């Protein structure tokens with residue numbers, strides 16, 4: 335396992351207590367100190383029904399549940415028998431309770447002209463009306479409760495509207511990140527058997543247009559089942575609208591009445607599918623349902639960020655809605671807390687590297703939540719960019735997506751947080767729905783690089799293959815030993831994969847797929863994935879996906895993809911390729927560029943290999959398994975200390991070295 339990260343974290347012993355004046359700046363602190371944290375956590379594990387029952391009573395239900403949790407390993411049902419609607423709790427409830435004129439959301443668009451960017455703010459009432467119209471429009475296209483709606487858009491406010499409109503009518507959404515390309519759309523739409531797609535003509539990014547509608551058109555050539563495509567005009571990009579299939583958002587949605595009420599759905603009714611990479615095969619559709627997810631994300635958002643309605647807080651998360659962070663901590667977890675949620679369109683360094691700091695200043699953001707890869711970029715761009723802006727509104731900083739290196743943590747704390755803002759390093763996954771290990775800003779002393787202690791209701795542990803808890807500082811597998819409300823309910827259409835991936839390796843426990851250790855104070859340190867999943871700039875990518883794209887180019891007969899250390903991305907993508915005999919003579923930079931472009935066009939830019947090496951054969955064990963560990967060492971430029979006697983062809987290793995760029 336990642337022995338390098340152990341070395342780098344063991345020397346880290348700086349402890350940052352929550353600032354003494356935190357309470358004074360935040361109003362009420364939900365979890366004010368460690369004694370309160372420990373008491374609440376202990377109770378949440380001893381009496382989960384009592385604990386979560388009380389939390390859930392803070393939400394609106396159309397019919398009450400009869401049991402808090404039913405656990406038949408590996409299947410959990412939460413708030414059994416209850417009916418609710420996640421859109422209602424996020425939006426309508428606020429209007430009903432007299433907060434219709436409160437600001438629900440803020441947004442900044444691209445392009446950013448000389449007069450500044452386009453800025454929009456929307457109240458809960460406006461949001462409710464637009465969501466209701468969109469819901470009605472989807473129904474007019476034949477969408478019914480239970481039908482999966484695919485959403486492939488840029489970061490525009492209408493993306494959140496479309497998501498909530500689906501929840502409103504009980505149609506599970508499947509959001510595809512706008513940075514993905516046609517093949518990714520085909521795979522996901524097919525797997526979900528989705529018949530309706532919501533998209534934009536294009537999305538703005540760094541002054542250019544991402545051709546979303548053209549990608550949908552290309553995908554639809556392979557998707558005969560798609561019946562309707564609803565298209566939002568954003569970039570004014572020309573493109574044919576297909577008769578009978580395509581409808582303009584601006585023609586259909588505003589013409590609807592804003593009367594569609596929220597559909598009461600069962601607690602376990604599917605809320606969404608979100609596709610994420612695994613060790614093997616195509617991305618899997620992680621299933622989240624209504625009641626447990628709705629409660630878990632809003633409650634964890636409230637605790638982790640100490641959200642307080644009516645106190646002037648403004649929350650800015652830089653994630654894209656195409657990832658779980660956007661689902662849980664831009665939309666579903668934040669709106670019910672009645673703190674304005676800010677989203678932006680474009681890129682962090684366009685038109686200049688101070689884009690985020692300009693947004694923080696303009697919206698007077700009190701909360702800022704981003705990924706370590708972004709922080710490392712900010713550091714490289716230089717201190718002058720944040721220094722130009724007034725960041726004094728900030729109160730709490732967060733990170734998510736990958737382990738944060740202490741150097742980046744300290745920079746974030748000093749340059750962005752002015753030394754006064756607690757940092758919450760939140761570890762969680764698409765599968766966990768919400769935060770599972772994180773500091774709480776008013777209570778937990780933090781140590782740079784550690785995600786500290788488990789969330790309420792989360793029985794996290796570091797164990798060996800037999801489920802035995804490991805002693806302090808010994809590495810092991812990160813598991814969760816009992817259900818929590820936000821946990822995944824399955825992998826769409828693949829029961830076996832659900833059981834095999836999460837519930838088989840350590841009997842009776844949820845396996846996260848991460849290596850971890852706990853230090854002597856019980857704090858968790860995440861040591862990275864234990865499977866063939868790469869974490870590129872905080873985004874999950876399966877090596878198998880990139881390999882199959884390379885082979886799909888027909889230029890390559892065999893490919894092996896591994897991760898390599900990368901200063902900004904954390905992990906870069908290294909591909910070892912055996913060229914087709916017809917192209918073997920073309921091994922060189924032009925071919926490298928061609929393959930890189932192929933992968934970027936096929937899957938999306940995040941999958942573009944950073945390095946491609948050509949070889950005549952891949953190193954394999956006698957049983958034919960590719961020796962990935964050896965390739966990782968080669969990619970990292972390390973001397974290979976590993977025993978290579980099982981190599982089928984000793985010459986292969988030498989060849990790989992020779993082919994070094």
Ligand code: WTA
Nearest residue numbers: 734735736737759760761762763764860874
């Ligand atoms: C990694 C993202 C260390 C981890 C919310 C996990 C982290 C995977 C952290 C899930 C963190 C996420 N520290 N590692 N704070 N946050 N990870 O599904 O490997 O896109 O298993 O969810 O990201 O990625 P996913």
